[in-house]
Amino acid sequence: MIRVVLPSHLRRLASVDGEVHLEVTGEVTQASVLDALEARYPMLRGTIRDPESRRRRAFMRFFACEEDLSHEQPDAPLPAEVVSGREPYLIVGAMAGG
Amino acid sequence: MSGVRVLVGTRKGAFVLTADGSRQNWDVSGPHFSGWEIYHVKGSPADPDRLFASQTSGWSGQVIQRSDDGGKSWQPVGNQFSYDGVPGTHQWYDGTPHPWEFERVWHLEPSLADPDTVYAGVEDAGLFKSTDGGDSWQELPGLRGHGSGSSWQPGAGGMCLHTIILDPVRSGRMFAAISAAGAFRSDDAGQTWRPVNRGLKSEGIPDPDAEVGHCVHRIAMHPSRPDVLYMQKHWDVMRSDDAGESWREISGNLPTDFGFPIDVHAHEPDTVYVVPITSDSLHYPPDGKLRVYRSRTGGDEWEPLTNGLPQEHCYVNVYRDAMAVDSLDSCGVYFGTTGGQVYGSPDAGDTWAPIVRNLPAVLSVEVQTLS
Numbered sequence: 001m002i003r004v005v006l007p008s009h010l011r012r013l014a015s016v017d018g019e020v021h022l023e024v025t026g027e028v029t030q031a032s033v034l035d036a037l038e039a040r041y042p043m044l045r046g047t048i049r050d051p052e053s054r055r056r057r058a059f060m061r062f063f064a065c066e067e068d069l070s071h072e073q074p075d076a077p078l079p080a081e082v083v084s085g086r087e088p089y090l091i092v093g094a095m096a097g098g
Numbered sequence: 099m100s101g102v103r104v105l106v107g108t109r110k111g112a113f114v115l116t117a118d119g120s121r122q123n124w125d126v127s128g129p130h131f132s133g134w135e136i137y138h139v140k141g142s143p144a145d146p147d148r149l150f151a152s153q154t155s156g157w158s159g160q161v162i163q164r165s166d167d168g169g170k171s172w173q174p175v176g177n178q179f180s181y182d183g184v185p186g187t188h189q190w191y192d193g194t195p196h197p198w199e200f201e202r203v204w205h206l207e208p209s210l211a212d213p214d215t216v217y218a219g220v221e222d223a224g225l226f227k228s229t230d231g232g233d234s235w236q237e238l239p240g241l242r243g244h245g246s247g248s249s250w251q252p253g254a255g256g257m258c259l260h261t262i263i264l265d266p267v268r269s270g271r272m273f274a275a276i277s278a279a280g281a282f283r284s285d286d287a288g289q290t291w292r293p294v295n296r297g298l299k300s301e302g303i304p305d306p307d308a309e310v311g312h313c314v315h316r317i318a319m320h321p322s323r324p325d326v327l328y329m330q331k332h333w334d335v336m337r338s339d340d341a342g343e344s345w346r347e348i349s350g351n352l353p354t355d356f357g358f359p360i361d362v363h364a365h366e367p368d369t370v371y372v373v374p375i376t377s378d379s380l381h382y383p384p385d386g387k388l389r390v391y392r393s394r395t396g397g398d399e400w401e402p403l404t405n406g407l408p409q410e411h412c413y414v415n416v417y418r419d420a421m422a423v424d425s426l427d428s429c430g431v432y433f434g435t436t437g438g439q440v441y442g443s444p445d446a447g448d449t450w451a452p453i454v455r456n457l458p459a460v461l462s463v464e465v466q467t468l469s
Contacts, residue, residue, distance in 0.1 A: 046161075
């Protein structure tokens with residue numbers, strides 16, 4: 001189970017409280033986690049990644065295990081702590097952009 | 099009993115203001131979509147319970163919301179706006195070619211007849227259409243691709259398509275306006291377009307009467323007389339009597355002819371409203387006095403409307419989509435300011451009162467007249 005923390009404006013949009021828990025089949029990467037998230041919550045499509053290029057929106061950031069993963073390759077494996085559910089995958093609105 | 103529902107988009111959410119036909123006591127709901135910029139909210143003329151809202155943020159881009167119960171509940175619908183084919187380039191501020199990139203929806207114009215059909219005017223300037231209630235969007239590429247698109251340049255607020263007018267009489271005729279490209283007309287339901295800017299003069303472009311390049315801020319039409327259009331341009335208030343084929347200036351005795359919104363009385367096609375702003379660099383009313391100007395002669399002769407509006411120390415602006423009229427017997431006029439006030443007049447502008455005073459900066463105001 002993958003734990004995902006959304007920023008508050010996207011929690012309101014998706015009508016969720018607290019963390020989102022996702023089952024991800026296959027290798028757990030940023031892309032596969034975001035694919036699973038958007039499949040569960042279609043209203044989030046386009047709000048985290050560009051809907052066509054699937055690149056991260058400029059003012060969204062991805063953190064885990066106190067590391068900034070925003071510039072990592074989308075298909076790179078996520079840390080074992082995220083895969084095991086010990087640590088959440090954080091989707092964060094950048095300190096600029098709002 | 100009759101009533102009105104005022105749909106207000108602000109920098110940090112949407113608000114819905116409702117009142118009965120007397121328009122004295124108001125119920126305020128909101129913020130809806132708190133924290134997001136709401137560029138526009140508009141109801142379907144064919145089904146007043148169906149509303150569309152453009153919700154955007156610097157973090158998370160574009161969301162379109164739809165309500166099927168008059169704004170009591172909302173659901174996100176389609177937010178993918180893909181330009182048709184290879185988008186190409188337009189001019190950037192420095193004159194270099196710049197790829198067409200979708201930024202946001204400025205204006206939503208529901209069909210006059212079909213509640214599932216709605217048009218969206220977007221930045222970078224393009225026109226999109228949905229026929230499934232906003233679930234999916236397709237560009238009408240004839241506008242961007244009619245020939246002059248590669249020469250369009252953004253205005254200071256971005257290169258936005260901000261005005262969409264559907265002709266209620268001639269089926270298939272519609273108008274669009276873009277900052278800073280100008281006004282355009284289609285006679286075949288948006289398939290093909292041509293510029294309709296003859297008579298406009300803009301000192302801020304190399305050829306002041308060029309076919310395109312004018313910073314049109316807003317166009318308004320009265321539904322009973324669709325060949326007459328009123329325009330607030332960057333500078334100059336203009337009028338066309340031939341569906342945009344030619345324009346003449348009607349600024350007359352206005353204290354300044356710079357401004358953003360323009361609208362027409364619901365029952366008097368020659369009664370027009372504007373809100374003069376000091377200049378292109380001073381986006382606030384002259385002398386700190388908030389004055390709506392009304393012409394009862396279709397332009398040229400204007401009178402200031404001040405009763406109930408602040409007449410000192412007022413330095414707010416009124417954006418292009420932030421004025422609207424209701425169609426009750428005594429026409430109501432409404433506008434919102436960058437200072438977060440929404441003013442209403444139940445008597446066609448003779449007297450004004452704030453409905454709300456402290457909202458976030460108001461981006462848009464629309465009104466539904468409810469029976």
